Amino acid sequence: MNSPLQTQISEVLQKLEALLDRLPEKVAKEVRQEIREFRQLLVETRSPRFALVGRRGSGKSSLINAIFGRKVAEVGHEKAQTGAATWWPYAGEYGTIEMLDTRGLQEGSRPDEADSAASPIESINAALKAKAPDIILFLIKATEADSGINADLEALKEISQTVEKVHNYQPPLLVVATHCDTLEPKNVRLHKPDEEDPDDLKEKRDRVTAIENLLRAKIESDPYLKEHLITVIGVSSYQSWKNDTLRSDERWRIDELLHYIFNELPKEGKLAFARLSQARTLQESIANRLTQVVAAICGGIAAVPIPIGDIIPITSLQITLIIAIAYVAGRQLSSQSAKEFLTAIGATISAGLVLREIARASVKILFPGVGSAVSAGIATTATLGIGKAAIAHFIQKTSLQNARRIFEGERKTINNEK
Ligand SMILES: Nc1nc2c(ncn2[C@@H]2O[C@H](COP(=O)(O)OP(=O)(O)OP(=O)(O)O)[C@@H](O)[C@H]2O)c(=O)[nH]1
Ligand SMILES: [Mg+2]
Structure with a gap:
């Protein structure tokens, strides 16, 4: 304000x-x-802060845009983070979210353009020490949920433990399965359920549920992560713009995700989040x-x-x-x-x-x-x-x-x- x-x-x-x-x-x-x-x-009141964990292309930028309902982050083919990882403000018309992209952690190597003295991991840790994220968001493509995600889970844990050590705050963990719209049957539109065949729709939704369950089981196999897990939710963040005009909005269950985020935010971040979203x-x-x-x-x-x-x-x-x-x-x-x-x-x-x-x-x-x-x-x-x-x-x-x-x-x- x-x-x-x-x-x-x-x-x-x-x-x-x-x-x-x-x-x-x-x-x-x-x-x-x-x-x-x-x-x-x-x-x-202050901007909400999220630490984003997710591989390249998992849909981090798209999720940010989905939250705002407008284009505030460049989607796809973005350069790897250059130099040090920092808290990055994404500003819409009605407010700002601060994001820490922690990609360097699970990739365990320097992004192509990183030429700063600090390794990504060191710079992520420095950013986490400067400010605690309110929530950690782990994004994974629904289609990659059954691939090896141990490195991702290690990254999640490291972030969470660093925050807990430095700030004495245990950030809640929200796991988001992105790209649910691309699951079979491919042409069934989750965001237009009334226009789809109920059986086809059910098949697709069942797949989403199965993926959510699979991810939950993986996360909960680690007692530390289990303790911090709020929920696992499958979504679609897909929106498409032409010259900054929204030409298609295929978001699905983003509202539900917004509610989970809102509930987990500290009081100081709630108003800003309600406003900006x-x-x-x-x-x-x-x-x-x-x-x-x-x-x-x-x-x-x-x-x-x-x-x-x-x-x-x-x-x-x-x-x-x-x-x-x-x-x-x-x-x-x-x-x-x-x-x-x-x-x-x-x-x-x-x-x-x-x-x-x-x-x-x-x-x-x-x-x-x-x-x-x-x-x-x-x-x-x-x-x-x-x-x-x-x-x-x-x-x-x-x-x-x-x-x-x-x-x-x-x-x-x-x-x-x-
Ligand atoms: N169909 C579909 N496509 C998505 C979804 N989320 C992201 N995408 C697409 O996936 C591609 C990568 O998405 P980004 O949001 O750029 O992914 P990112 O995690 O920010 O990628 P990096 O910045 O490279 O790490 C883009 O082409 C997006 O349009 C989704 O929920 N459904
Ligand atoms: Mg991105």
């Missing part, structure tokens, strides 16, 4: 933390935890989490037994939530636009809401305990409604009108609760 936004959000969070001393310790502790998660997801379900998942976290924080703040003073941080938090959700979807909103969104869905001009805020403040003065509980409920539900409306509009790309209806639906819940 760019720095003005980060600064803005950090400031809101700091103001909030200053307020927490006035909360009962138990509530304060919970809110502090939510703030911590919000920080990790949003402020400390433009995978809507991942964006929804992180936006829902952000909404829950902010709603819980708002509820906590509203429970502070002081009147009116809390309305300001609650509104800025809700604005922050809208900006964050739009950001996840790939947009940069100003505070002004976020406020306009609040107005458009009826969350600020809503007289009811304003009146309730005032009523809430008075109740607090008269009956502090009761008022706090009621206002905490209202703040939580209103924030959930704002989050849902923002998800509908910015991620699911539905109209403002629809977003407004969704928010109003939540408000009815508020009224029913009262």
